[in-house]
Amino acid sequence: QVQLAESGGGLVQAGGSLRLSCAVSGRTFSSVAMGWFRQAPGKEREFVAGISRSGLRTYYVDSVKGRFTISRDNAKNTVLLQMNSLKPEDTALYYCAGRQSPNGVVATASREYDYWGQGTQVTVSS
Secondary structure: OOEEEEEOOEEEEOOOOEEEEEEEEOOOHHHEEEEEEEEOOOOOOEEEEEEOOOOOOEEEOHHHOOOEEEEEEOOOOEEEEEEOOOOHHHOEEEEEEEEEOOOOOOOOOHHHOOEEOOOEEEEEEO
16 A cells, blocks of 8 residues: 655745655555646646656656656655746646556556545745
8 A cells, every 4th residue: 555645835936946745655666656736726637747666757747847847766755846937827736646557657647546645735926
């Protein structure tokens, strides 16, 4: 079983930075592809970034490319999302998610993920 706990959200002005952290419990972390999703009020949950179980492959939604960076430390069972040049449209509840799959690759659909955290709120003021 895998449990996820996000931290690092908060209120920041446009142009600022935040770093989200996801602590993962369970002995299978290194076999799990990880992703970050977000959901704004009245909108569907959307894929933001993902990283393969090896950490060698990363994926981003177009709207955050060049501004967000996902990384993982398999020794510390942690996934990070560094968010720079934040915009008001980045405001959302951010979720960490884990995907148990044979090949350890990232998926962009939320239904493909097996484990979810409770979310951490990110608010960007203009």
